[in-house]
Amino acid sequence: MYEKLQSHSKAEVRKQARQFMLSFQAIVMLNVRDTSSPKETGFEDYFKAFVNNGAGYIPSVEETNESVLKEVFPYLIFLLSLIFIIIFVVIKRSF
Incomplete structure (x- = not known):
């Protein structure tokens, strides 16, 4: 099951599955x-969804939002910082 989850589309699930696999390997070692x-x-x-071949899992509204x-926030920060830099340069040049 964890080997299958290592190829999941969500990075968090892949990471968790990889951690579980490593912990099981450590237990054996x-x-x-x-x-x-x-x-x-x-x-x-x-x-549970992957045990059933991925069928039946629907992400909740909270997960989707x-x-x-998480995907949009870095871009917003980048764009806002550019806007502030441009405003700063314009104000600096006007004095």
Whole structure:
């Protein structure tokens, strides 16, 4: 399941799957015999959907909005900084 998730379209899911794979490899290398159950990671819905070949998973509105904001925010900062630089140069030249 985690090997499949390493090719997921979302970078966060790929990263989490890779971390789980590394932790399982470490368990094998260290010959760990007893482990406590893992805490909830927030990726359970992705994992369940991939067990069923990706069928049935629909991102929530919060996930969609959050990803849009994460993608747009750096561009907004860049554009606003350019506007402030241009305004600064214009004001500096006028004096």
